[in-house]
Amino acid sequence: MFITKEWRKKFKNFLREMERSERTIEKYMRDVLRFAEFVGDDELTKEAVVRFKENLRRELSPVSTNSVLAAVNCFLKFLGVPELSVKAFKIQRRLFSPKSELSESEYKRLVKAAFKADNERLALLIQTICSTGIRVSELKYITVEAVKSGRAEVSCKGKFRIIFIPDKLRAILLNYAAKEKISSGTVFVTRSGKPIDRSNIWRDMKKLCVSANVSPDKVFPHNLRHLFARTFYSLEKDILRLSDILGHSSISTTRIYTMESGTEHARQVNLLNLEVCLS
16 A cells, blocks of 8 residues: 555545544644655555654654654554554653743733733733633633623534633623623624634734743743643642533543642652751
């Protein structure tokens, strides 16, 4: 068997039929193209897939390598040759989060910077993501109707979940909607009435870094969702409920969101006081 453009085209259609998101489809197709270019005109064999895996490991991190292999294995299964699939690299679960996580004080500085820049919409948008844990792609479900009821119904990839909107945030958003004469539909829209594009949200948030004194590598919408998860877990210690709220299909994914910084781990180790000092 050989990897042809026709097979790749059929695989793309297959992913659409499986109702994968456009971002996932684009990612999988990039990975499959990378695999196809590596194999070239050679016949598709297990040896070729193993060589591809080894080549990836030299160029990418284990996590990134496994991400590519997931797409390739899916493609191989689609082709009807699952026996050619390769195992992912085993990665030890991280005990604490990287330093790029956004802190509560940094989040508040971003909100204040947005207000100071006379960008109330951005300030409220940042608060909405952080106060509800919603994904930036799901902001369109924060409608005037949802704010009034206190609940937003999110539908994504055939899955449904409820987003709870805190009372204080509801009051703020309803006041904003009234001021902007938004009587129904999505709250966060452009001047033409369309939902705000995620790339514009990313760009506008980055503009706040200097005035908010926050490192740019910490400032992106998904980090607000992480902050929500860590804050919720610190209060409730209920990972099952948090997983439901975030819309995760696996608790393993939720665990990534609840990691503490390494500071607490270091503090606990120092408290052991097991060193012996000779005087």
